Amino acid sequence: MERLKGMPGFAMYDADYLTLLIAAASAQIEAYLNRKLALQEVTERKNGSEASPYLHLSRYPIVGEVTAEVCGEPLDDVDVLNPELGRLYRKGGWPSGIGNVRVTYTGGYILPGNDDSNLPDNIELACILEVQQLMRTPGVTSERVGEISVTYATEKMSSASRSLLDGYRRFA
16 A cells, blocks of 8 residues: 555545555456465365375465375375475375365465565556556546547456566466
């Protein structure tokens, strides 16, 4: 919020209004990225597969300890292979089953407005760009006055924002 209010054209807006716009833009971004961003402790059930030593968690980066279990039995041989991508590793693969692996961990980013925010600048800038877009006439990409014509965007998010976010997007 403070970064946004310091930008040209935003200082005159009420904090409640900007908070609503930030929430709407953030929801758009999380939908586009296919993941939640805020730091939180979560428990997930994942499908195990003996064919793959990898398991991908939905909320990352992973912060701190990760515990995994199958049918209430702890798995002690689990390594966080890549905390930035939420990837776990288990040498022998994971016991096969649907939703049989239960993982508890803390993952995500400390969001702006909190001490020690670590949200990547590209994601924050994309949010600011989307707030600017929401403040304009929503969805209008062009207008013509003579014989009135309006063209609406078919994309939910600007190409500039998508470019900034693509490196953080989770597929599948």
